[in-house]
Amino acid sequence: MSDLTSIIREQSATEQIAAIKSGALDARELFEAYRSRAAADTFNAFTWVADEAPAALPAADTPLAGLPVAVKDLFSTEGVPTQAGSKLLEGYRPPYTSTAVAKLEAAGASMHGKTNQDEFAMGSSNENSAFGPCQNPWDPERIPGGSSGGSAAAVAAGHAPWALGTDTGGSIRQPAAMCGLVGLKPTYGAVSRYGMIAFASSLDQAGPITRTVADAALMLEHLHGADSRDMTSVGLREPIAVPSRESLEGLVIGVPAELTGEGVEEGVAAAFQVALAEAEALGASLETIHLPHAEAALSAYYVLAPAEASSNLSRFDGVRYGNRVEDADGTLLGMYTRTRHDGFGPEVKRRIMLGTYALSAGYYDAYYGTAQRVRTKIAGDFTEAFKKVDVIATPTSPTVAWKLGEKSSDPLAMYLSDICTIPMSLAGIPGISIPCGTSQGMPVGLQLAAPAFGENLLLGVAHALERTLGFDTGGAIR
Amino acid sequence: MIDAKQVLHVARLSRLELEPGEVEQMATELSSILGHIEQISKLDLDGVEPTMHVVPIDGGLRDDEPEPSLPIEVALSQAPKANAEGFIVPSPQA
Structure with missing residues (x-):
């Protein structure tokens, strides 16, 4: 095992950045090591890998010191190329960069690859990708889980020190759990959605x-912030601290009966x-709680x-x-439908159909209106719970990968696997x-949830538990 | 729950085209999913306000100041068909 491979296996992103800053590690050699590992990836984790390191890597005195990141x-x-797992966007090269990526780059990260995902982030297994x-x-x-399956696989394989993902109903947390990693979905509004x-x-x-809770904290510190290009982005209310908590003395952890029993x-x-x-x-006390509207x-x-x-x-x-498919009769409507027929995969079509049906005349209030009221109820369940407990713990997913x-032949069964992550979303x-x-030789994830904007609390508790649980997140790195 | 005729109607609204074999399959799958979803109609939600967004948004608009934007040729560069001035689409009247 070469030195670099053992560094990749054993060191977190935070440690690698420190080593670059101290001069113990050369950022260009490290970038090339990750880049060549990504280029040789056999898990189909990447949909694009850089041909070479940028002519000028960000300087060692930037916060992220030129460390590669998979996106x-x-x-x-x-x-x-930005293809979102879809044939419709095959070959699309956007004329601008999303705020999240721009912020990481401004902090000194250097993107070395783009990662595979379920088409338009719709899926829990990464099987709904036009790129396999x-x-x-x-x-x-x-x-690897989904929809950010490629991001998780890339980090678990040591083909990236860390990765950027997105989470709508669990798409960061669930693949992180299934690949033995740390995955953080911030409070809605913490990170700009511009260009996502x-x-x-x-x-x-x-x-x-990421590989560690400290890495997740570090990346979040450079991701969050209000953005005038996303009116729902508000940023976080305090800077993200380097997590250092060791004791859980005085902490009350709520364990929801509805998400920890049957089906797990x-x-x-x-x-x-x-x-x-x-x-x-570590000193925490446990309390059984109820989230009556979780199901x-x-x-x-x-x-x-x-x-x-x-x-x-x-x-x-x-x-x-993206791609266009002209219709034989030369009409605009025909072009729309042929393009979408050819470009979208089955799960995307299913969800567009489901959503269009739910929004159509006569059904809007029965489905969409009712679902928004349920959303109020589940938010209320959490508000009540957080009057009694500091954080909530559940398995991240009821099963391993x-x-x-x-x-893949039963869409409903796939949907039901998201039961533990969706309420927080x-x-x-x-x-x-x-x-x-x-379990069965595969990683199991513990999910912790905190009140909105409680990221520092959440990261601190996760850090204390990570220390004592001692899981080797480099266990799949060869 | 949802039959082939409804599936074809929704497909048209969605600007999606389904093969004949896909219509029945879509009807079966959507019915199964809707069957599960419909449990929410049993909840007592009288007087509960809908939640559209979880964070308070002040609806803040940017000041109406011109900012640099993409040059036309860059904005058009990814279009399947374009000329120097805009996107080209089949005529709606064709």
Whole structure:
């Protein structure tokens, strides 16, 4: 094992940045090491890899010191293919860069690859990608999770030190859990959505997928902020601190009965119980709580997200970007429908249909209006819970990563796998997944959630637990 | 729940074209998903306000000051068909 490979295996992004700053590590050699690993990736984690390092890497005295970052293909990147897992956008090179990527670059990160994903972020397995499914580095016969599957696989394989993902109903937290990594979905509004191809605008948030909680904190510190180009972005209210918490003395952790019982795989439940016991050993007290609308939240999500998607995806019409397919009869309507027929995969069509139906005359109030009221109820459930507890803990996913193809013929079964992450998305509160053991030899994720803008609390608790759980996030790096 | 006729109607609204074999499959899949979703109609939601956005948004608009924007040729560069002035589409009257 060369020195660089052992550094890639053993050091977090934070440690690598420190090594570059101290002169112990050369940023250009490190970039090239990650770039060549990404170029040789066999998990189909990448949809684009840089040909070479930029002529001038950001200087060692920038906060991120030129460290490479892998970026989910949902983010617009000027001049670099941005295809969002869709055949419709094959070859599209945006004329501008998303705010999230621009902020990371301004802080000294250097993008070395774009990562595979479910088409327009719709999916929980990365199997809905026009560029083929991505494999889980822990077991290539299994999915990496989704929709940010490529970002998680890239980091788990050591083909990126960290990655940028997006989360609408769990798309950062669930793949991070399934690949043995840390995944943070910030409070809605913390990070600008400008230039992030829209799926469900009232839910979409960008966030980090990393090896450690400290790495997630570092990336978030350079991502968040209000942006005049996204009127829903408000930034965070305080700077993100380097997490250093070791004790959980005095902390009350709520364990929702609705998300921790029936339907959770035995090995996942066991790993979750171990994590709770570790939290108690660090001084936390546990309290059973109730989120009475958690199950209804899943249904509400599968109205709201497709409804917003059906509207957002109307922009893909073969006029301004992407592929166009002309119709034989030469009409405009024919061009629209042929383009969308050819360009969209089955899951995207299904969600556009579902959303259009839910928004159509006569059904709007029964579906969309009702789902928005359920959203109020689930947000209220969390407000009540946080009167009694500081943070909430659940498994991130009821199962570990499943075998490729296992759920792809049953869309509803795939949707039900998001049950633990969706309630937080609807409430707009931050959630983090950290690895807490294995089941069937595959990583299990522990999800922690905090009140809106409680990122520092969340990261501190996650850091204390990460220390005591001691999971090797480099376990799949070869 | 949702039949082939409704599927074709929604497909038209969505500007999607479905192959004959896809219509029945879509009807079955959408019915199964809607069957699960409809549990929310059983909840008592009288008097509950809908939530559209979870963060308070002040609706703040930027000052109406011109800012640099993309040059026309750059904005048009990714279009499947364009001339020097705009996007080219088939005639709606064709």
